Amino acid sequence: MKESAVETGVTEGRATGRTREGRMVLTFVGLAFFIAATLTYFSYQDALGAAHARISSGSRMATTACGPIEYAVAGTGPPVLMVHGSGGGFDQGLDFARPLIDGGFTVIAPSRFGYLRTPFPADPSPAARADAHSCLLDALNVPRVVALGGSAGAPSVMQLCLRHPERCSAMILAVPLAFKPRPVDQSEEISPLTEWVIKITLRSDFIFWTATKLARDTLIETILATPIDDFRRASPEEQERVLRILRNVAPIAKREKGLWSDTTLAKSLTRYDLESVTIPTLVFSTENDLFGTFESGRYTAEQIPGARFIGYPDGGHVWVGHNQEVWAEVKRFIEQAGP
Numbered sequence: 001m002k003e004s005a006v007e008t009g010v011t012e013g014r015a016t017g018r019t020r021e022g023r024m025v026l027t028f029v030g031l032a033f034f035i036a037a038t039l040t041y042f043s044y045q046d047a048l049g050a051a052h053a054r055i056s057s058g059s060r061m062a063t064t065a066c067g068p069i070e071y072a073v074a075g076t077g078p079p080v081l082m083v084h085g086s087g088g089g090f091d092q093g094l095d096f097a098r099p100l101i102d103g104g105f106t107v108i109a110p111s112r113f114g115y116l117r118t119p120f121p122a123d124p125s126p127a128a129r130a131d132a133h134s135c136l137l138d139a140l141n142v143p144r145v146v147a148l149g150g151s152a153g154a155p156s157v158m159q160l161c162l163r164h165p166e167r168c169s170a171m172i173l174a175v176p177l178a179f180k181p182r183p184v185d186q187s188e189e190i191s192p193l194t195e196w197v198i199k200i201t202l203r204s205d206f207i208f209w210t211a212t213k214l215a216r217d218t219l220i221e222t223i224l225a226t227p228i229d230d231f232r233r234a235s236p237e238e239q240e241r242v243l244r245i246l247r248n249v250a251p252i253a254k255r256e257k258g259l260w261s262d263t264t265l266a267k268s269l270t271r272y273d274l275e276s277v278t279i280p281t282l283v284f285s286t287e288n289d290l291f292g293t294f295e296s297g298r299y300t301a302e303q304i305p306g307a308r309f310i311g312y313p314d315g316g317h318v319w320v321g322h323n324q325e326v327w328a329e330v331k332r333f334i335e336q337a338g339p
Contacts, residue, residue, distance in 0.1 A: 044209050051205075051250040055116055059090045066128075066135035070117040071110040075101035078334070079142050081133060081160075082109045085151030085177075086262040087202075087223070087249040089116040095248065096150060099327035105334070108145065110136055112153065114258030124261045130159035134167055146334050148172040151293070151317070152262040158272050158300075161279060170280045170337035172330060173300065175289055175317050177262075179269045180296035197222040202259055205252050212246060219246060225290035226316025234321045242320050274303035280337040281307035284326065286315040293317070308333070 059072040072090040080100055082093040093109030094101070101107050112129060114120035121128065133156060137145065147168045149157030154176030161168040197218060201208045211219055217228045224246060231242055249255070281304045285297035294311060301309035310329060315322045 044206060047209055047247075048205055048251060051248070054248070055089065055091055055251070055254065058094070059111070059117070061117060062136055062139040064132070064135035064139045066132040067121065068117075068119060069110055069132060069136050069139075070115075071108060071136060071140075073106065073108050073140075075104070075106045077104040077106050079106045079108055079145045080334070081137070081145040081147045081157075082107050083133065083147070083149040083153035083157050084109065084112065084115070085153050085175075086259060087255060088112075088150075088153075089255060089258075091116075091248060092245070095244065097148070099323075100331065103327075103331050105331075108136075108140065108142065112156070112258055114261050115255050120257040120261070126155035126159045126265070127163065129156035130163050133157075133160045134164045137167060143167070144169050146170045146172065146337070148174065148330075149176065150174040151291075152177045152265065154178055155265065155269070158274070158277075161277055162272060165278070168279050170334060171277065171282075172333065173281070173283045173297065174326075175285045175291070175293040175319065176283065176297050176300060177266055177269070177291075177293065178296040178300045179271045180299045198263065202249075202252055202256070205250055208250060208252055216243075216246075221290060223249070224316065224318050226318050226320055227288055227290065227314070230288070230314050230316050230320050238320050238323060241323060242318055245318055274300060275305065277304045277307075280333070282310070282330070282333045283307060284310040284312070284319075284329070286312045286317070286319055286322070288314050289317045291317050 059070050062069045062071055070090055072094055074094055080097065082097040082100075084090070084093040084096070089111040090109045094107065097107045097109065110133065111118040113124045113132070133147075137143070144167060147157045147160055147170070149155070149172070151174065154173045155178070157171060157173065158178070161171050201211045201219065201223070220226050220231055220242065221228050224242065226242065231239060234242070252259070281301070283297045283301040285294045287294050298309050298311065301307040312319060312322050319326055
C-alpha cells in the first residue's frame, strides 16, 4: 500500500509538472502572438500613414464648370494631360509620367471621378469625364494638350478628343481599356480569380496591405495583370517600379468609388466613332497583358486614320521591362506630332 501511495504521488507530481509546462508554453505562444500582432499593427499604421501623407500634398483643387477637380502640375514645357488608370489619382499620373516631367514637358495630372478629392457625380460616364477634363483645362487656361490615357483612363481621353477636338493636339493610349469586336459567346468579364481578389483585397486597406506581404505575386498577376515570370526576370529598378504601383493603390478608402466605377465600365464598353479622330495617335500594349488590352488596343489603332500601334511581346499590363522603350517612343511621338 505504501509503495502504491508513493507511485501515485510521483505520478501526480509528473502530471502537475506537465500541466505547469503546458501553461508556460501557452503563455509564451500567447505572448509571441501578441508581440507579432502588435508589430503587424504598427507596421500597417506606418504604411497607411505614409500613404495618406503622400496624397495629402502636391495637388490642388480647381473650381470648374463641371465641379471641383483635384489635379497636380509638374514640369516645364509643352503640356501633356496624363489621365490615370484604375487604382490611381493625381499621384499615379505623376508617377507614370515622370519620364515626361524629366524630359521637358509639363504634365497635368487630374484625379478622375471618385478618386482622392475629386467627387463622384451622378453621371460618371466617359463622356462626362471627358467634359470634366475640358473644364479643368478651361480653369487652368490651357487651350490645347497632348492627351495621354492609361488603362481605364483611355475611354475619357478618347471621348475628350472626340467631343472637344480643339483641345487635343495628339492622343496616346497606353494599355487601353477599349472596345473590341468579339464572338457572341465570348465573355468580356475578367477571370473568376481576378474578380475574387479584387472584391476581397480592394475593400479594406488592412486586407490589401496584408495581401501585399503574404500574396504579393498573386496581386501582381491579378490587380496589375502582369505575369509573375515577367516581374521576376525584370531588373531591380523595374521590379521596384511595379511594387511602387502596387503599394500606391493605398489608401483604398480614398479611391473606392472610382475603382468600382472602373470595374463597371469594363463590363459595358461601347464602340466610339474612332474614324472621326483626325489627330496623330499612338497606341501601345503588350501581348500578355492579362487584362487583354492587346487586341482592343490594336483594334482601336486600326480604326483611327493614321494611328500607330506598338505591341510588345511581354511585360504585362504595366509593361515591366519596357519602361525606357515606352517613354522613349512616347517622347519621340510627341515631338514628331508637333506643338
